[in-house]
Amino acid sequence: MLRQIPLIALSVAAVLLAQAAAQSCPQWPAAATGQGITPVERARAPITVFSELVLIEYNAVFKFLLAQPELGLVDITKTQITLDSVRLNYVHGIWYEMPPKAEVLAHVDKAGPKPARKARALLVMGKEDPPTVREVLVTLENEGGGLPVASNLEAVNIHSSKWPEVPYNQRPHGxxxxxxxxxxxxxxxxxxxxxxxxxxxxxxxxxxxxxxxxxxxxxxxxxxxxxxxxxxxxxxxxxxxxxxxxxxxxxxxxxxxxxxxxxxxxxxxxxxxxxxxxxxxxxxxxxxxxxxxxxxxxxxxxxxxxxxxxxxxxNFEARPGPKRGADQPVGPVAYEPYGRRFSVGQNNRVSWLGWQLYVGYLPHYGPRYMDVRFKGERIAYEISMQEALASYGGNDLSQANTVYLDSHWGIGASVRELVQGIDCPMTAAYMDAVTFFKGASKPNLHKNAICVFEHNPDTPTLRHYSYSYQFYGAVPGATLVVRMVSEINNYDYITDLILSNDGMLEVKVVTSGYVQATAFKAAYRDSFGYPLMYNISGTLHTHVLAWKVDLDIGGTQNSVNIHHMKVGEADDGAGGKIYINKYEAEIAETEDEAAYSTSMAAPKIPVVIAESKKNMFGSPRGYKVQLNRPLLNLEPEGYDRSKALGFMKYSFAATKHKDAEAHSSSIYGQARLSNPSTSLTDYVDGEPLRNQDVVVWVNSGLYHIPVAEDAPVTTTTGNSLGFSLVPFNWANESPATDMADMIEITSENKAVPAVKTAVTRCQPSYLDVKFLQSGWESA
Ligand SMILES: [Cu+2]
Structure with missing residues (x-):
């Protein structure tokens, strides 16, 4: 049945084509098929400073590592596993090491030299005494000029920590x-x-x-x-x-x-x-x-x-009984009458209506978006997922003790191919992801694992209808979505980066997949979950997603202006006192002042600003960080197993950028919750934050009480997590006003299409606006 959907969709497009022809409109293309970027194309593409590793680079690094006698590494996939295997040294994972930010900016913004291209490898060293886990850097040379050559082994600390290594038993699953x-x-x-x-x-x-x-x-x-x-x-x-x-x-x-x-x-x-x-x-x-x-x-x-x-x-087998929508099983489909407005370049550079960014991923942490620009200006140097937590309750053995930190299991390495027409619209373009993880011997090519599509939200970005003054003005809604889905065993995390035509950016994760279940007991209903089927129940768990947002507004010198929402007093005009809403804006002087847990009783609205860069009204240009469902850790302070959950101590934290503080969680937290190598709490240490390179750390979470409707799998609806970045005096008016499809219809000129719109080519037929009086005046 599913295979038929593209055919039906094509026939819908054919009908639309016929309609378009009748109106003498340009031909609307049929629903586009995905445009995969092949490994060959990826390998040939000019490699930028933001490009993730390509297939041949992973292979070169792996081969180089195995050839280093002092490391004594084996190819674990070709090794007979015995009781002595614990005494083996092997490569767990390889990924691109983003160069230090200062070097990247000098190269990108000031035409400085291109930073050395390096890969980081996670090595499990079971043969050492004592056995350990280490990370090393390998330099890649010859990029773009033939096969890459790996060289120069460097010992480095475990990423985002001061630890040169972690104990062997803190290693990721293998x-x-x-x-x-x-x-x-x-x-x-x-x-x-x-x-x-x-x-x-x-x-x-x-x-x-x-x-x-x-x-x-x-x-x-x-x-x-x-x-x-x-x-x-x-x-x-x-x-x-x-x-x-x-x-x-x-x-x-x-x-x-x-x-x-x-x-x-x-x-x-x-x-x-x-x-x-x-x-x-x-x-x-x-x-x-x-x-x-x-x-x-x-x-x-x-x-x-x-x-x-x-x-x-x-499962998803057809249930007995009548089916809803049986007379018309296909709903509306997306189509692009004038073709695509976005482009996906080699090396995953995405451009759309003034937005530009590089789409990437880390095998453990998941999606990362680099050099995010709007109208030519960098908004964020980096926006990246840091962790996906699922922490369970229950009074049995397994559920009670389950805390998943999914960076350990590989959020980025778990991306899978997307199904056209269902996971992404027919108009989407696709990109591949390539990861090297979990003790592999070669990179894993995830075909069509990233999709990009323009989405018409069918809600205008701006609109006003005035019957008094007889005009209607609007900017139609338009968003671009970059989507990846990580299927981490039972759970599916659908991660969207959503760009809007007015400069707003949203990161949204919805969850689906199977809940983890246990035997249901009557007492469960009061504490841990409701039955899914007879005597089986899912168990209560907390989902928390954590992100890093390295905003650069008007450069790297930024401050955090926190708007504390208050109640003030005013005169009612007759000598009486009234309470009014007000805010008290306060620029955080230190990291500690900019790290807090959201309280309903003391709301705060944080804005990252460039104090020295003003808009035409004298307000510092900025972007507001809008939290969506921040979640607080309810476990008692000092609890051992909370130590790896530092990313949920604060709902908002801002720290000064340091290359050594690149992540708020780590692949090593899962196997030792009480002593993680990396914790956000270590970064908030009182340093001055004003006019610094500000990095924001946010989380978003929900309590999932499993119910009957979680079968067969959890629904994505209502389970949305994430945050938004919203222009806040960044411009002089709504950044959407330069959109070519902004329209103004007046009573004098309500021809369709209205002449006041900048574009007069064949547009959809807007309903003729009559500016009828309504309500009591027309009675
Ligand atoms: Cu859940």
């Missing part, structure tokens, strides 16, 4: 962890299957389970103590019931904690069991309790296995 989990399970394999077959009606786990198989899934890491430095929660589900990828919402009420001692893979074992609401120290204890029917463990147990049509709840 193949070794699966070995540890298997070892832990194998130690109890026979007893586990004995129990599974008894409790789950003959279903079992492992090699000989067919046809009644139980699958497993795993959650987040925990560093539990100096001895137990790596532990993970495993839970079980029935793939047969899930029929596809829906196992996330078919959990069995069985969870275990698998843990290893320091770096000894053979020590991995299951240290805790949870079955249907009860905890056990060992499988023997669980089996003994089952056999003895302790607390009704056996006799009160019902298998969580939906049957028949109920199985559909976790």
């Amino acid at each position: 193949v070794m962890d699966q070995v540890g989990q298997v070892i832990a399970i194998m130690k109890v394999y026979e007893q586990l299957n004995l129990f599974l077959k008894a409790a789950f009606n003959g279903y079992s786990y492992g090699e000989s389970c067919e046809p009644k198989c139980i699958g497993d899934n795993y959650g987040a890491y925990q560093w539990l103590s100096d001895d137990i430095q790596r532990a993970i929660y495993i839970w079980f589900f029935m793939p047969e019931a899930a029929e596809g990828d829906g196992g996330y919402i078919h959990p069995l009420p069985l969870q275990v904690l698998a843990a290893g001692r320091k770096d000894d893979l053979s020590s991995w074992e299951i240290t805790k069991w949870w079955f249907n609401g009860h905890f056990f120290p060992s499988i023997s204890d669980l089996i003994a309790a089952w056999n003895a029917d302790k607390d009704g463990l056996r006799t009160s147990f019902r298998i969580l296995k939906p049957a028949g049509a109920a199985k559909l709840y976790s």
